[in-house]
Amino acid sequence: MDLSTLTEYLPLYAQAAWLTLWVGVAGIALSFVIGVLCAAVRHFRIPVLRNVAGVYVELSRNTPLVVQLFFLYFGLPKLGILISSEQCAVIGLAFLGGSYMAEALRSGLEAVESIQTQSALALGLNPVQTLRHVVLPQAVAISVPALAANVVFLLKETSVVSIVALPDLVYVAKDLIGNDYNTVEALALLVGFYLVLLLPLSLLFAWLERRLRADGRRAKSRAPKTLGSWAVKEAAHA
Amino acid sequence: MHDWEVLFQGVNFERLLGGLWTSFSIALVAVLFSLVVGVPLGIAAASRNRWLRGGFQVYLQAIRVLPPLVLLFVFYFYLSLVTKVNLSAYASAITVFTLWGAAEMGDLVRGAVTSIPKHQYESAAALGLNPVQVQLRIVVPQSVRRLLPQAVNLVTRMIKTTSLVVLIGVVEVLKVGQQIIDVNRFEYPSAALWVYAAVFFMYFAVCYSISKAAAVLERRLA
Numbered sequence: 001m002d003l004s005t006l007t008e009y010l011p012l013y014a015q016a017a018w019l020t021l022w023v024g025v026a027g028i029a030l031s032f033v034i035g036v037l038c039a040a041v042r043h044f045r046i047p048v049l050r051n052v053a054g055v056y057v058e059l060s061r062n063t064p065l066v067v068q069l070f071f072l073y074f075g076l077p078k079l080g081i082l083i084s085s086e087q088c089a090v091i092g093l094a095f096l097g098g099s100y101m102a103e104a105l106r107s108g109l110e111a112v113e114s115i116q117t118q119s120a121l122a123l124g125l126n127p128v129q130t131l132r133h134v135v136l137p138q139a140v141a142i143s144v145p146a147l148a149a150n151v152v153f154l155l156k157e158t159s160v161v162s163i164v165a166l167p168d169l170v171y172v173a174k175d176l177i178g179n180d181y182n183t184v185e186a187l188a189l190l191v192g193f194y195l196v197l198l199l200p201l202s203l204l205f206a207w208l209e210r211r212l213r214a215d216g217r218r219a220k221s222r223a224p225k226t227l228g229s230w231a232v233k234e235a236a237h238a
Numbered sequence: 239m240h241d242w243e244v245l246f247q248g249v250n251f252e253r254l255l256g257g258l259w260t261s262f263s264i265a266l267v268a269v270l271f272s273l274v275v276g277v278p279l280g281i282a283a284a285s286r287n288r289w290l291r292g293g294f295q296v297y298l299q300a301i302r303v304l305p306p307l308v309l310l311f312v313f314y315f316y317l318s319l320v321t322k323v324n325l326s327a328y329a330s331a332i333t334v335f336t337l338w339g340a341a342e343m344g345d346l347v348r349g350a351v352t353s354i355p356k357h358q359y360e361s362a363a364a365l366g367l368n369p370v371q372v373q374l375r376i377v378v379p380q381s382v383r384r385l386l387p388q389a390v391n392l393v394t395r396m397i398k399t400t401s402l403v404v405l406i407g408v409v410e411v412l413k414v415g416q417q418i419i420d421v422n423r424f425e426y427p428s429a430a431l432w433v434y435a436a437v438f439f440m441y442f443a444v445c446y447s448i449s450k451a452a453a454v455l456e457r458r459l460a
Contacts, residue, residue: 078428
């Protein structure tokens with residue numbers, strides 16, 4: 001491994017890492033919005049829209065991102081819909097991620113037992129208050145580990161955006177291998193930069209999940225079944 | 239807009255299916271190898287030996303932390319350089335996806351085995367079953383029930399992940415699609431739309447059927 005080559009390549013990779021991060025953050029934010037909408041539409045059984053959401057979730061979950069991106073980038077222009085590489089990558093990631101987020105949130109909503117809603121209504125809370133103060137806090141707590149896993153998954157999925165001509169980390173690595181034959185340096189930096197992006201996040205989420213689980217156990221041994229402890233305990237099973 | 243006809247000109251459709259088969263064959267072989275490697279790995283990871291458990295976790299996390307595409311790149315470009323063995327893109331893909339699949343499969347097996355509650359072992363022992371009988375008659379049947387739907391889902395994940403091989407130059411369905419589009423550039427100018435839509439729905443048809451099968455299994459076995 002040649003150190004001067006590494007330092008020469010470093011700025012190229014740093015730039016590419018920003019792009020990866022930018023596409024990842026934008027795509028993940030958008031997929032969270034789509035996920036919330038789909039989960040809500042399906043949870044409240046809104047006619048027609050819930051069917052649309054259902055079809056979308058199946059289409060998105062059962063096709064690979066590479067194929068989705070090829071269609072967006074090379075197929076859609078033939079219909080006169082021209083989108084830039086960046087837009088394409090973000091839309092593709094959001095299309096894929098939206099369904100994963102929706103499923104994570106929906107399983108959270110479904111895990112809140114109906115007795116919780118019934119009790120809240122019996123205590124005089126109106127439906128909006130019930131949702132705001134009883135159902136959502138529990139559902140979100142249950143969904144957190146799955147949502148966190150999705151964030152990591154989607155950030156890893158951004159590694160394919162070079163097929164829509166975006167100079168991301170993979171693109172730079174492939175380019176440098178082809179141009180200079182400095183394969184070892186190019187790959188070392190590729191792995192290094194992905195580790196910098198992904199390792200802290202993975203560790204943080206693993207720690208978060210352990211904490212939720214530990215809280216759940218402690219709360220469980222403390223016996224009285226408060227709303228909070230119930231939600232966290234359930235999160236451990238999700 | 240009757241450019242969809244390009245799909246059925248000559249042997250185009252057969253060629254697309256052939257391309258699809260290329261990536262599916264990688265997925266199938268990798269899944270088989272993953273089963274062979276992953277099941278013992280998972281059983282070892284569920285054992286009480288902390289070295290076995292720790293070793294498996296290190297392997298799993300090392301595979302999981304990086305995107306599969308990066309693993310593919312490292313293996314394809316680096317290993318041929320060090321070992322001087324010129325592995326084809328196809329063989330590299332099978333190797334990498336086996337490494338990936340074995341880790342995931344191992345984790346599923348570990349999860350299924352450790353999810354059997356302690357009282358199952360204790361009750362079985364109390365009823366006079368010997369350790370081998372406890373494993374064969376109590377632990378294995380229950381683990382398999384929990385494992386089967388997830389293992390079927392792993393097949394769809396594998397099929398989706400193997401679509402990455404186009405990036406290391408395997409001529410699979412997207413590459414064949416590109417060739418068809420290029421050849422018909424003048425005759426069918428909007429071929430790209432139809433070809434990539436067709437590829438999209440081919441993947442969907444296969445993965446959706448397998449996902450549904452997994453869902454049915456889950457309902458039946460639960």
